[in-house]
């Protein structure tokens with residue numbers, strides 16, 4: 001039986017389960033387990049961990065992670081003279097004989113982890129709000145950060161970009177989105193979830209592209225190349241293309257004409273920057289013809305678009321309504337709804353915009369990007385302080401959101 005105070009659907013139990021599913025560092029998980037027990041790993045916490053974490057994932061790819069975690073749990077409980085549950089000893093004993101220690105430290109080991117985006121209850125008016133209040137996305141990732149030219153592991157900037165998409169869905173829904181350097185594909189899965197009209201992901205590394213496709217399929221999205229332009233429904237297809245920035249030509253990119261370009265953690269290699277900036281400039285310079293814009297106006301105001309309507313009024317001004325633009329019980333969400341609405345009114349017909357999230361590891365490299373952008377007639381604006389996402393990953397202590405900056409990039 002569970003500890004009566006611990007519930008897998010509310011914190012701190014929810015955070016412990018989510019941290020476990022996301023394979024948070026085991027020390028961080030241990031501190032969440034302690035928090036669940038009011039400072040120590042009680043018998044109730046052990047039962048909770050067994051029932052809601054270990055026994056539910058024991059037959060999946062969590063074996064090495066569980067082995068590590070249980071080893072630390074046992075050590076901590078024994079050190080404080082507690083009694084270790086039989087199930088934990090047995091599971092650890094089984095792994096001791098069946099798992100080799102060197103497997104996870106050698107080569108390109110892949111794991112499948114689940115990222116849970118946890119929505120505050122007051123945000124129920126956001127179109128991205130899931131009924132269960134959590135959006136759980138499984139992802140195949142490598143434990144080797146360099147595998148696939150770094151694209152097979154999940155980087156914090158794409159967690160941040162995902163929080164932006166889920167916090168400000170009106171900016172992306174019914175818009176055609178194109179991501180460069182997509183890595184494991186998390187951003188594309190979130191774009192598809194909030195009903196972007198078209199989602200194209202790209203990467204320059206072929207093994208990353210293969211892993212990305214695997215992840216899209218794992219999340220019930222298909223990766224065929226004939227994605228319908230605007231179906232009025234969630235695009236269940238996401239296009240994945242091989243796009244090394246160095247060899248991408250205007251011809252390669254002209255078929256896409258995205259409304260929004262996205263990039264997470266792509267500014268780190270000075271040698272790639274001129275090519276990246278050239279790709280951004282081509283994508284951001286594309287202007288839709290009047291006919292294409294009119295076609296999209298119709299589809300945005302059609303019954304298929306559930307949350308967002310544009311109506312032309314007598315004075316040739318647009319009235320834009322968000323269905324969720326009603327008072328919610330959370331001021332942070334109210335602010336996001338009105339920001340979404342103001343943004344929709346101002347920007348809907350403007351030229352494409354890029355959102356770039358980045359950890360600035362090297363100031364010189366980042367300044368080089370800004371200079372190249374300026375030379376290419378692009379305006380990069382730091383919007384980190386004005387566009388703050390909801391904290392949807394409160395359990396993820398390894399994710400330091402304060403180290404990430406968000407930029408918009410547009411053509412002059």
Ligand SMILES: C[S@@+](CC[C@H](N)C(=O)[O-])C[C@H]1O[C@@H](n2cnc3c(N)ncnc32)[C@H](O)[C@@H]1O
Pocket residue numbers: 148149150151152153154155156157158159180181182183184203204205208243244245246263264265266272275
């Ligand atoms: C640090 S990873 C970030 C991946 C993902 N956006 C994330 O945040 O999790 C950088 C990504 O950019 C891709 N990349 C790096 N250089 C590239 C290039 N010259 N052309 C195309 N893609 C490139 C890598 O393959 C990798 O997927």
